[in-house]
Amino acid sequence: MAGSNKINITPPRWLLAELTYACPLQCPYCSNPLDYAKYPSELSTDDWKRVLSQARKMGAVQLGLSGGEPLVRRDLSELIRHARELGYYSNLITSGYGLTEERIVELRQAGLDHIQVSIQASTQELNDHIAGTTSYEHKREVAHLVKKHGYPMVLCVVIHRENIHQMQQILEMAEELGADYLELANTQYYGWAHANRDLLLPTQEQFEQAEAIAQAYKERVAGKMKIYYVVPDYYEDRPKPCMNGWGTTFLTIAPDGVALPCHSARELPGLDCPNVNDYSIEEIWTESKAFNFFRGFDWMKEPCRSCDEKEKDFGGCRCQAYLLTGDMYNTDPVCSKSPNRHVVQEAIDSAKSASLAPGEKPLIFRNSKNSRDFA
Amino acid sequence: MTIDPDKNIRFSPTHRLQWEEAQQKDVILYPEGMVELNQSSAEILKLCDGNRKPQQIVDELERKFETTGLRNDIIALLEVALKNGWIKQD
Numbered sequence: 254m255a256g257s258n259k260i261n262i263t264p265p266r267w268l269l270a271e272l273t274y275a276c277p278l279q280c281p282y283c284s285n286p287l288d289y290a291k292y293p294s295e296l297s298t299d300d301w302k303r304v305l306s307q308a309r310k311m312g313a314v315q316l317g318l319s320g321g322e323p324l325v326r327r328d329l330s331e332l333i334r335h336a337r338e339l340g341y342y343s344n345l346i347t348s349g350y351g352l353t354e355e356r357i358v359e360l361r362q363a364g365l366d367h368i369q370v371s372i373q374a375s376t377q378e379l380n381d382h383i384a385g386t387t388s389y390e391h392k393r394e395v396a397h398l399v400k401k402h403g404y405p406m407v408l409c410v411v412i413h414r415e416n417i418h419q420m421q422q423i424l425e426m427a428e429e430l431g432a433d434y435l436e437l438a439n440t441q442y443y444g445w446a447h448a449n450r451d452l453l454l455p456t457q458e459q460f461e462q463a464e465a466i467a468q469a470y471k472e473r474v475a476g477k478m479k480i481y482y483v484v485p486d487y488y489e490d491r492p493k494p495c496m497n498g499w500g501t502t503f504l505t506i507a508p509d510g511v512a513l514p515c516h517s518a519r520e521l522p523g524l525d526c527p528n529v530n531d532y533s534i535e536e537i538w539t540e541s542k543a544f545n546f547f548r549g550f551d552w553m554k555e556p557c558r559s560c561d562e563k564e565k566d567f568g569g570c571r572c573q574a575y576l577l578t579g580d581m582y583n584t585d586p587v588c589s590k591s592p593n594r595h596v597v598q599e600a601i602d603s604a605k606s607a608s609l610a611p612g613e614k615p616l617i618f619r620n621s622k623n624s625r626d627f628a
Numbered sequence: 629m630t631i632d633p634d635k636n637i638r639f640s641p642t643h644r645l646q647w648e649e650a651q652q653k654d655v656i657l658y659p660e661g662m663v664e665l666n667q668s669s670a671e672i673l674k675l676c677d678g679n680r681k682p683q684q685i686v687d688e689l690e691r692k693f694e695t696t697g698l699r700n701d702i703i704a705l706l707e708v709a710l711k712n713g714w715i716k717q718d
Contacts, residue, residue: 317660405642433642
């Protein structure tokens with residue numbers, strides 16, 4: 254098995270708690286698995302509290318409360334209160350859908366540190382189309398309320414071919430709403446985004462124009478609004494250092510209790526990802542097959558194995574290697590040293606011709622009906 | 629942005645400074661991020677409580693550590709902290 258040599262194991266710092274796969278939105282780039290409908294069970298309140306306590310004891314300090322839509326969980330305030338008592342810094346990652354002022358206050362009193370609201374575009378028409386739900390005006394209102402109640406306000410906009418032309422307007426909207434942080438997340442092509450890639454992947458020219466606009470704006474608002482720009486790795490020369498290295502920093506717990514070294518790892522074959530119903534977080538982190546699978550460097554094939562950059566990018570993303578080349582041990586194909594780099598180029602070319610073709614095929618929206626078709 | 633010598637310094641209400649037992653160090657927490665602090669930086673930032681001006685922070689630390697000449701290092705750290713939004717001056 255890969256990673257069987259003795260490796261210095263660092264404790265988790267980041268815990269991503271995916272509280273539910275339920276979501277009122279239908280974003281076609283959702284990072285949840287395509288077949289999420291196969292996993293309807295959810296951990297109980299007590300299970301989550303145990304997970305939070307065990308991970309905190311090991312050193313986890315940043316807590317992401319995500320989903321699906323985490324607001325769907327009725328016990329959200331109770332979980333946040335528990336997290337605050339343990340000393341977590343808690344981040345609510347939400348669409349804002351259904352979030353009232355009353356609940357914002359209640360979450361604040363429970364000890365929530367920060368709310369990240371996603372907006373899909375800078376105009377109502379496009380936002381509501383992408384979200385698959387009428388939500389634009391309400392999201393703007395939520396953004397105001399988040400500010401009003403003293404949270405740092407983080408606005409997250411996922412960027413793709415349907416909204417990339419709005420970059421300037423998105424930046425202006427974020428500034429007008431008083432965002433402290435703006436996350437411009439170029440779509441990462443896994444799960445639903447991968448299924449819709451021909452319709453979502455912008456051209457290189459579009460990327461370059463949008464990035465130039467964002468960089469110029471970043472300088473203008475320095476000290477006022479921080480802009481995080483998540484790079485589009487298909488147009489990079491080197492892979493991203495995915496998860497800061499496998500099993501070094503990040504721990505994701507899926508709604509049904511499955512522990513994952515990254516939120517896409519559920520799609521990788523043969524990992525036997527453990528469930529928190531069967532093992533403690535310490536056992537999962539230090540002893541499980543899944544978390545040791547790609548630790549260290551011994552699992553690598555060439556060109557990674559002898560590459561002098563392997564300690565910088567860890568060979569890139571295992572899920573991307575699997576998704577695009579069919580072999581999760583391969584070098585991430587976005588790397589120009591990868592013998593499979595052509596598959597990325599083919600994806601770029603395919604998306605470009607799809608954008609020029611008359612009568613584009615429709616986006617596959619993320620909902621339970623479509624998910625059952627993938628299951 | 630530079631440190632104003634005449635204004636009190638307070639820690640940002642949207643950041644949190646706390647001791648991390650697992651790491652045996654103080655850290656600053658903010659949305660999706662963390663900065664690990666060395667001991668001297670933590671000592672300085674803990675005095676940014678809204679009740680002290682920059683020189684008072686210098687005086688207090690020089691007294692505590694029975695030394696002099698800390699001013700330049702402390703102001704440099706405060707400048708970095710202000711630029712990163714960890715502290716505020718009203």
